[in-house]
Amino acid sequence: MDRKRRELLRAGGGLGALGLLATAGVVTPAQAQAAAARAGFEARDLDAALAALGAERAEASADVSLTAPDIAEVASAVSIGVVSRVPGTDRIAILVGKNPFPLAAVFAFPEGTQPEVTTRVKMAQSADVVAVVRANGRFLVVSKAVSVTIGGCG
Amino acid sequence: MASPMRIRADVRDGVTDVRMQIPHPMESGQRKDDKGTPIPAHFITALEVRHGERLVFRADFGPSVSANPFLRFRFKGGAAGERLLAHWEDNRGERRSDEVMISAAPA
Numbered sequence: 001m002d003r004k005r006r007e008l009l010r011a012g013g014g015l016g017a018l019g020l021l022a023t024a025g026v027v028t029p030a031q032a033q034a035a036a037a038r039a040g041f042e043a044r045d046l047d048a049a050l051a052a053l054g055a056e057r058a059e060a061s062a063d064v065s066l067t068a069p070d071i072a073e074v075a076s077a078v079s080i081g082v083v084s085r086v087p088g089t090d091r092i093a094i095l096v097g098k099n100p101f102p103l104a105a106v107f108a109f110p111e112g113t114q115p116e117v118t119t120r121v122k123m124a125q126s127a128d129v130v131a132v133v134r135a136n137g138r139f140l141v142v143s144k145a146v147s148v149t150i151g152g153c154g
Numbered sequence: 155m156a157s158p159m160r161i162r163a164d165v166r167d168g169v170t171d172v173r174m175q176i177p178h179p180m181e182s183g184q185r186k187d188d189k190g191t192p193i194p195a196h197f198i199t200a201l202e203v204r205h206g207e208r209l210v211f212r213a214d215f216g217p218s219v220s221a222n223p224f225l226r227f228r229f230k231g232g233a234a235g236e237r238l239l240a241h242w243e244d245n246r247g248e249r250r251s252d253e254v255m256i257s258a259a260p261a
Contacts, residue, residue: 077220100182106213108214114169122219
C-alpha cells in the first residue's frame, strides 16, 4: 500500500492528482489526506524534500526567524526554534540538510495558533538546518549552518 | 504500552503556552545494534492537540526528530481548568492519547 501510494504521488506530481483520484473514488479522501501529510518524508536529499513540499522556489525572508546553535553540543538533540511573522502562515517545516531523511517535521497552525514552534532534531553531521514557511500559498525559507562534532543520527 | 506524555499548559493574557515531551524511541532505522543487526525504524508520524473540539496544533514527523520529542507552541484561547487532549500515532500503528488541564500561569 505504501509503495502504491508513493507511485501515485510520483505519477501525479503531488496533491492535485491525488485530489482528482479522490474525487474519482480511486483513493478515499482520507487516503489522499494521509498521503499529503507524508509528502517529503521519504525524500533522501534536501532538494527532493523541498520539491515534495512544493517549496523548491521558496524565497528567502527576513520575516522568518530560525534559532539554532552555531555548534551543536549534543547532535542527537539540537534545539530548533522557528517564528514566522508572515501573515497567513499555516505551515512550518524543519529540514536537516545532510540527514538520511532531511525532512524532520511539518507543523500545522490552525487559525488562532501562533506560527512559532520549538523542537529538537538529530543531526548526522554538520549541515544547514532549513525552515520553510507556507503563508497564503507562498513559500519562504531561511537556513542556518550548524556544526556538529559527533554525529547523532540514530 | 507507551508511557504518558508530559504536558504543561499555562494560560496568560488569553494565550495558552504548551510544552510537551513524548516518551518515544524515535528510532531512525539507520542504526545497528551490537551484533550489526539493523534496528528497525520506529518513530511517531503524527501528533494532534485539541482544545475541546478545536484542533490547535498538528505535527507530522520523520525520523530526524530527536528521541522523546519535545515541542513548544502557543495558541489564543484556553482558560484555567479547561482540558487539552494530545494524541500521537507512530509508524507501527501504536498510538496514545493524554489529557492535561490548563493552569493559570504563575504571576
